[in-house]
Amino acid sequence: MEKLIVSTSPHIHAKSTTQSIMRDVLIALSPAAVASIVLFGLKALLNIVLCVGVCVLSEFIFNLIVKKKQTIVDLSACVTGLILGLSLPATTGVWPCIVGSVFAIIVVKCLFGGIGCNFANPAATARVLLLSSFGMSVAGGTLTSFQNPELVSGATPLVSINAGILEGLPSIGDMLLGNRAGAVGETCIIAILLGGAYLIVRKVINWETPVVLLGTVFLLSLIIKGDATVALYELLGGGVVFAAFFMATDYSTTPINRLGKVVFAFGCGVLTVIFRFFSSLPEGISYALLIMNILSPYIEKLCTFKPLGKAGKTE
Amino acid sequence: MFGLKFLGKTHIPHNKNTADLTPVKMTPPKEVLLPMAQHIGAPATPVVKVGDEVKVGQLIAEPSGYVSSPIYSSVSGKVTKIDNYLRPDGKSVPAIRIESDGEMSVLEGITPPEVTDFDSFIGAIRSSGLVGLGGAGFPTSVKLDAVKNGGIHTIVINGAECEPYITSDTRTMLDQSEAVYDGIALLEKYVPTAEKFIFGIEKNKPACIEEMARIFQDNPKVSIMPLPSLYPQGAEKVIIYNTTGLTVPEGKLPADVGVLVINVTSLAVLANYVKTGMPLVEKCVTVDGSAVKEPKNVVAPIGTSIREIIEFAGGLKEEAGKVIFGGPMMGIPACSLDEPISKTTNAITVFNVKEATEREASACIHCGRCVSACPMGLNPTAFSKALGYGTEEKMEKLEEASINLCMECGCCSYVCPASRPLVQNNRLGKTALREYKAHKASLK
16 A cells, blocks of 8 residues: 655645755855955955854854754854854954854854844844954954055044044945945945845845835935935945845844834834934944844734734724 | 734745646546545435445435535445545544446436525525535535525625646636526525625636636626635635625624625536536546646546546556645645545645655744735744643633634745744644633533
């Protein structure tokens, strides 16, 4: 007699898997990674390799120690490592990279239950940790090899703008190409947009999050500063474009529903602008993300639509 | 909050390979096995005994209650056994086994029933053995009997056929359009309050839309509504919402909003019975799937084993990994090829071992694909999370997330990249909630 498989319906499944989604994110990050190496040289490559390697190794060892099924094949640790590596300046030392990676994976992700269970974005949290522990070597930017062949720190356009210095800012063209001081992956806007578009086309992320977040930052900057050029530099001069596509769209730390994602993105935008203009921080997106991550479950709950036919107070 | 309705959409490959294939009538099977419960409600009571000679269309089991349905012999031959049969859903029911004499001789004296008024109309439906052929198997006579309470203003004819592979309703609309026409005439006569008859047909069946539009062109009460080709358009609450704009509240029936939904094949069977008096003894079954050599539509006597139907259809090209009664989204898998088709079987889908092998589930990544996919606007992850709580809190959370609105269409599990058993969790949750409520009620 034939041996038949008996299981509950449905009996067919869509092709995408956790691994294929993470692979798509890695593909989407590759233009930014290539740009970072072109702009900042081998030190950028070293940072990226170090962060990815330590992240994957941390998850591997953690799973080994706690005797959990090995999860590194889902590629999510690679994604975390790559995002972290790209969001640090080229002057970041070896130790900050290692400490940040271990912290992101072990403390923020694995200790909370692994993929899907962490409440805060691992890369953003690690970046904040490094900012508060290693100071300006991590916080500032590095001039690109086109601006200065030696790896030297330089003020990001955001710092200059916030200090009221508008002279000597890179041209908008340079800003789009990435020829300005900053974290290695965040400067080349064109590469980021390319990757972001890929994710939207592949339906890995929704278009609302980056559009709402960036729109909010631009409009609020415009309202507060009253100058479109300044607002444009605010939009392109920091890490907010990179974060809008690759950090604010993280699945586990943002609301599950679409409306919730929109509210989340709006909140991130508002907080970013507040931090930039009304605090001593030159860059606010990392902190904004962390705060919104904490609020995410509540946003999710408030933004739940009424199911079809559900008896409720609204009707 | 917000009161807006955001209904999910899921693109699932249609695989309607057999849409152009006229059903082939099967050669008489060697034997048929007729379980007494092929419908929702009380199992029928056998009225034949082992050794009896029966003919096609002969009553072999009568309904045992209001919500029940009679069963007729689908072949001519001898009753060889009446014993228990384990249904695919795990319930054991008596079943009558009839060895076919290969003649398929029809019972003499089958005449059209006398239908003169509403009661005789309902009586005729009841004696036709008709149950909801869309898959639920609810006795049609009971559903239509409720019409006498009044208030039905719209009748939706479900020709969506959104399940992948299946084309038996498609064939009904193309090959038996006259019966569908007669069926509407009957409903018009006996459900006088109905002002509108809406055919809901997915856009991927242009031939059906055209044919229905053609035969009903002179009937202003009938309209054809092409539906987007998105699973699950044929689900009752979804088709009501999409054709009439009405929402059936949680725990209520379509009749509560003045709507009656009837499957297009059910309608044709009803009309055929009123015309000829031949009860429901055969079904058009789509035979398809990755392991099937030649996809076909086969008209087979009810009770024929899957094995015989597949053999008739041309056999398998690969080893069968999974055999499903119905389509791949909501169908029920068979434990063996010897299981018989029932009144509600509209397809046999056979997957090869590769396609049948389930992916291993991994952790939920909170991607929200299930939330975007749910046609009812539910959050499947909330149910799965609720199952982790203690009894009281679990029930509270399940109800709060409206688990009873889940119709198990399978969209959430289909899209889940982590292959989580979401539909299965929903079934567990629904059962737990039902049992808990029954227990609470018994304590009072």
